[in-house]
Amino acid sequence: GAVVSQHPSWVICKSGTSVKIECRSLDFQATTMFWYRQFPKQSLMLMATSNEGSKATYEQGVEKDKFLINHASLTLSTLTVTSAHPEDSSFYICSARLETKNTEAFFGQGTRLTVV
């Protein structure tokens, strides 16, 4: 299957700082990538859909100024958590899907963010 790489796997940051998470499709091009957030023992909640070359589409209740998404190339999308606070601590996971056919989404390894 296709490979999606996410970096970093985990990060600890101080409250008030910003953190950038990268999501790369290694062996295919993805015009669309997705960002999810997962709290402990909970399901994945879609935060936003990242579109190459255009603005991301955010789900209701997700602050676009808080979670900045940039999809500058067909293989890279980034999520920046700005002015992070302890309540932003969570597991963030991205996914991408092959555009050539209606297939399954492939997920990155996820990033565990802890804000202290």
Place this chain on the structure above:
Amino acid sequence: AQKVTQAQTEISVVEKEDVTLDCVYETRDTTYYLFWYKQPPSGELVFLIRRNSFDEQNEISGRYSWNFQKSTSSFNFTITASQVVDSAVYFCALRPYGNNRLAFGKGNQVVVIP
């Protein structure tokens, strides 16, 4: 809107027992895809299966099998002769055809006891 229900939150089984995970979905779309993903403790989501709503044929892959019943809107997953490595959270998901958004169930935590 789509809804995926996985009623069993945590299931414990002794190694070599079979375990079945239930998935019931709701959608108004006539064409859609159903998925199962495995999330081991490391966190990544591992794709297990994709099923087209037109294809109700059941599938077996090694110790895994899936039973798709469109009449009852269910897509159940069975692990036969469970092993400790099967311990993970398993998610059922639905995506309408032509739509990018995946709707996930809450997941089933499977604990296989040696």
